[in-house]
Amino acid sequence: MRAAVLEAVKKITIRTDVPEPAIGPRDVLVRSKACGLCGTDVHIFEGDFFPTFPLIPGHELAGEVVAVGDEVTDLAPGDRVMVDPTVTCEECHFCMINRQNHCLHWNAVGVTRDGGFAELVRVPAKNCYRFERVSFSEAAFCEPLACVVFGQDRARIEIGSEILVIGAGPIGQLHLQASRANGAASVTVVDVMESKLDLAKRLGAAHVVRADADQEASLRKIAKYGFDVVIDATGSARVLQDSIKYVKSGGKYLVFGVCGPTETVSLSPFEIYRRDLEIIGSFAIRRTYDRAFKLMEAGVIDVKPLLHEAIPIEDLARGLELMKTGKAPMKLQVVW
Ligand SMILES: [Zn+2]
Ligand SMILES: [Zn+2]
Numbered sequence: 001m002r003a004a005v006l007e008a009v010k011k012i013t014i015r016t017d018v019p020e021p022a023i024g025p026r027d028v029l030v031r032s033k034a035c036g037l038c039g040t041d042v043h044i045f046e047g048d049f050f051p052t053f054p055l056i057p058g059h060e061l062a063g064e065v066v067a068v069g070d071e072v073t074d075l076a077p078g079d080r081v082m083v084d085p086t087v088t089c090e091e092c093h094f095c096m097i098n099r100q101n102h103c104l105h106w107n108a109v110g111v112t113r114d115g116g117f118a119e120l121v122r123v124p125a126k127n128c129y130r131f132e133r134v135s136f137s138e139a140a141f142c143e144p145l146a147c148v149v150f151g152q153d154r155a156r157i158e159i160g161s162e163i164l165v166i167g168a169g170p171i172g173q174l175h176l177q178a179s180r181a182n183g184a185a186s187v188t189v190v191d192v193m194e195s196k197l198d199l200a201k202r203l204g205a206a207h208v209v210r211a212d213a214d215q216e217a218s219l220r221k222i223a224k225y226g227f228d229v230v231i232d233a234t235g236s237a238r239v240l241q242d243s244i245k246y247v248k249s250g251g252k253y254l255v256f257g258v259c260g261p262t263e264t265v266s267l268s269p270f271e272i273y274r275r276d277l278e279i280i281g282s283f284a285i286r287r288t289y290d291r292a293f294k295l296m297e298a299g300v301i302d303v304k305p306l307l308h309e310a311i312p313i314e315d316l317a318r319g320l321e322l323m324k325t326g327k328a329p330m331k332l333q334v335v336w
Contacts, residue, residue, distance in 0.1 A: 001016075001018050001019075001020050001118060001119040001120050002014065002015070002016050002018070002118070002119050002313060003015055003018040003056050003114075003117060003118030003119065003313075004056060004057065004058070004117040004118070004313055004316045004334075005018065005054050005055070005056055006044065006045065006053060006054060006055045006056070006057055007053055007054050008053050009045075009046065009047030010045060010046065010047070012045065012316060012317050012320075014313060014314050014316070018056070018118065020120050021114065021120060021121065021122035022122070023067060023068075023069050023122050024069055024122075025069040025070045025071040025072075026069050026071050026072060026124055026125050026126070027068075027069045027072070027122050027123065027124055027125060028065050028067065028068045028069065028072060028075055028081075028122075028123060028124075028125050028128060029065070029066050029067040029068075029120055029121070029122055030061070030063040030064065030065055030066070030081060030083065030120070030121045030122075030123055030128070031063050031064045031065075031066050031119065031120055031336075032058070032061060032063045032116045032117075032118060032119060032120070032121055032334075032336055033062055033063040033064060033080075033136035033140075033335065033336055034061075034062050034063070034135075034136040034137045034139070034140040034310075034333050034334070034335050034336075035058040035060055035061045035062075035110075035115070035116030035117055035140055035333060035334045035335075036060030036140050036141065036143065036144065036331055036332070036333045036334075037060075037316070037319050037320060037323055037328075037331070037332045037333065037334070038059070038060060038144060038323075039235055039257070039258055039323065040059065040111065040258060041057050041058070041059075041110075041320060041323070042320055042323050042324045043258060043260070044057055044111065045057070045320050045324075046324075048260055048261055049261055052112060055112075055113075055114065055115075056110070056114040056115055056116075056117055056118045056121075057110050057111070057115050057116075057117055058109075058110040058115035058116030058117035058118070058121075058334070059085040059108055059109055059110030059111050059115050059116065059143060060085075060110075060116070060140050060141070060143040060144060060333075061082070061083040061085070061109065061110065061115065061116030061121060061123075061140060061143070062080070062081065062082040062083070062131075062136045062137075062139035062140040062142070063080075063081065063083075063116070063121070063136065064078065064079070064080055064081070065077050065078065065079040065080075065081055065128070066120065068125065069125065072125040074125065075125055075128055075130070079128075079130050080130065080131055080132065080136070080139070081128035081129060081130055081131070081139075082128070082129050082131055082139040082140065082142045082143070082289075082293065083109060083116070083121070083123050083127050083128055083129075083143075084127045084128075084129065084143070084146065084285060084289040085108040085109035085110055085111065085115070085127070085143060085285075086100065086101065086106070086107075086108055086127070086284060086285050086286075087106070087107040087108060087109065087113070087124060087127065088100040088101075088103035088105070088106060088107075089103055089104070089105040092104040092105060098286075098287075099286065100286055100287065101150075101283050101284045101285060101286045102283070108284070109121065109123055109127070116140075116334075117313060117316060117334055119336065129142070129289055129290065129293055131293065131297070133297055134296060134297060136335070137307055137310065137333055137335065138296060138303050138304065138307075140333055141170075141296070141303040141306065141307075141331065142289060142292050142293050142296060143285070144170060144171060144174060144331075145174055145178075145292040145293075145295065145296060145301060145303065146285045146288045146289045146291075146292035146293075147171075147282070147284055147285055147288075148171065148174040148175055148178050148256075148292070149178060149288040149291050149292045149295070150282055150284070150285055150286050150288045151175070151231070151254055151256045151282035152175070152178045152179065152182055153286075153288065154254065154280050154281070154282040155229050155231070155252055155254045155280055155282075156252075157179060157182040157183070157184060157228075157229055158183070158228070159182075159183030160183065160184075160185045161179075161183070161184050161185060161227075161228040161229055162184070162185055162186050162188070162223055162227050162228050162229075162248075163175075163179045163184045163186070163187045163188070163227060163228065163229050163230075163231065164187075164188045164189075164190070164219070164223070164227040164229070164230045164231065164243075164246055165179070165187060165188070165189045165190070165200075165205075165231045165233055166189075166190045166191075166211075166230065166231065166232050166233060166234055166239055166243055167190070167191060167232065167233035167234035167235075167239075167257060168189050168190070168191035168193070168196035168197055168199065168200045168208075168233075169191075169196065169233065169330065170306045170330055170331040171233040171256065171257065172189060172191070172196075172200070172231075172233035172234075173196075173199060173200060173203055173305075173306050173330075174301065174303075174306070175231050175233055175256070176189055176200055176203055176204065176205055177203055177204065177300070177301045177302065178295070178301060179229075179231075180204050181295065181300050181301065186206035186207070187204065187205050187206055188205065188206060188207040188208070188209060188219070188222055188223070188227070189205040189207070189208050189209070190208075190209045190210075190211050190215060190219070191208075191210070191211060192210065192211045192212075193329065194210070195329060196329065196330075197209075197210065199305060199306075199330075202305070203302070203305065207222050209222070219246055223246075223248070225248050225249070226245070226246050226247050226248035226249070226251060227246055227247060227248055227251060228248055228251045228252070229247075229251060229252045229253075229254060230243055230244075230246050230247050230251070230252070230253050230254070231254045231256055232253070232254065232255055232256055232257045233256055233257050234257045235257030235258045235259050236257065236259070237259045237260075237263040237264065237265050238265075239257075240253075240255065240257075240259070240265055241265040241266060241267070244267060244271070244277070244279075247275070247277055249275040249276055249277075250275070250276045250277075251277065251278070252277070252278040252279075252280055253277065253278070253279045253280065254280050254282060255279065255280065255281050255282070256282050267279075305330075306330050306331050307330060307331050307333065308328060308329050308330030308331055308332055309328075309330075309332050309333075310332075310333055310334075310335040311332055311333070311334055311335070312334070312335075313334050313336070315334075316334060319332045319334070
C-alpha cells in the first residue's frame with residue numbers, strides 16, 4: 001500500500017511497498033479518507049518527541065472500515081468512522097482514576113504507532129466513532145476538536161466570562177467557537193494575519209486585535225482589568241511569557257498550543273501568588289471525542305471554514321513545511 005513513512009528525523013518517504021497492516025481480534029482496518037496535518041506532526045517530523053522510527057504519522061483520521069477482527073461486533077465493513085487516536089491500557093493507575101491521557105502505557109495512532117498517512121490503518125475498534133451526516137474531512141476535524149473540548153473542560157469556563165484567544169489558526173478558531181458554546185460573554189482573538197482575524201469575526205469573535213506594537217493598548221481598551229481566561233493557541237513560548245499579563249487577577253491561563261519540549265519561559269512567582277493566577281495545562285484528549293462530534297454534528301461548532309487545502313499524500317512534506325513556517329492559513333488535510 002501507499003504510505004508516508006518517517007524513516008528518521010526530517011526524512012519522510014512516500015513508499016508504495018508498505019505491507020498492509022494485520023489486524024488483531026479487537027482491531028479494525030480503516031481505509032484512510034482524510035487525515036489532518038497538525039503542529040504535533042511538525043514536532044514529530046523534527047524529532048521533538050516520541051521518535052520511534054520508522055513511523056507512519058497522521059493522527060487526525062477519518063475513513064471507511066474495510067475489515068474487522070473476530071471479536072468486533074459493533075462495526076462492519078462499509079462503516080464510516082472517525083478515530084480517537086488515544087490508545088490506553090485501562091489497567092494502570094492513571095486509567096483507573098480516569099486520567100487516561102496520562103496512561104502509563106499511553107500510545108496514539110500516528111504518534112507512537114502507525115497512523116493515517118497511509119491507505120490502510122489498523123486501529124482498535126473501541127477507538128472508532130461511526131458517523132453519517134458529515135464529510136470525511138469534517139470528521140477528521142473531530143480530533144483537534146476533541147482536544148479543544150478537553151482544554152475547555154480543563155479551563156472550567158464560567159458562563160459570562162471574557163475570554164482572550166491568542167492565535168487564530170484552526171485551534172484558535174475552535175477555542176473561539178467552543179468558548180462561545182460554553183457561555184462566554186465575549187471572545188477576543190489576537191493574530192498577526194488579517195485573513196485569520198476576519199474569519200474569527202465571522203465565527204463570532206466580539207473583538208479581533210492585530211498582534212503588533214499597539215496590541216497591548218487595544219487589549220486594555222477591551223478589558224481594562226484583563227480577561228477571565230487567556231488561551232494560548234500559538235505554541236510559542238515567547239507569546240506565553242508576554243501574555244500572562246492579560247489574565248485578570250483571579251483568572252486562568254490555558255497553555256494549549258504545544259511548545260517544544262526544551263523551551264522555557266520566565267515567570268514571576270510573586271505575580272502568580274499576588275494575583276491568584278491559575279496556569280492550566282491540557283494534554284491531548286480524555287474521553288471527549290463523543291462530545292466533540294456532537295458539537296460538530298449539531299452545527300454548534302463549524303469546522304468547514306477552517307479547512308484550507310486538501311493535498312495528496314505526495315505533498316505531505318510540503319504541507320509540513322507550510323505548517324512549520326506558519327504559511328498554512330488554515331487546516332491542511334491529506335485526502336485519498
Ligand atoms: Zn493534532
Ligand atoms: Zn493505562
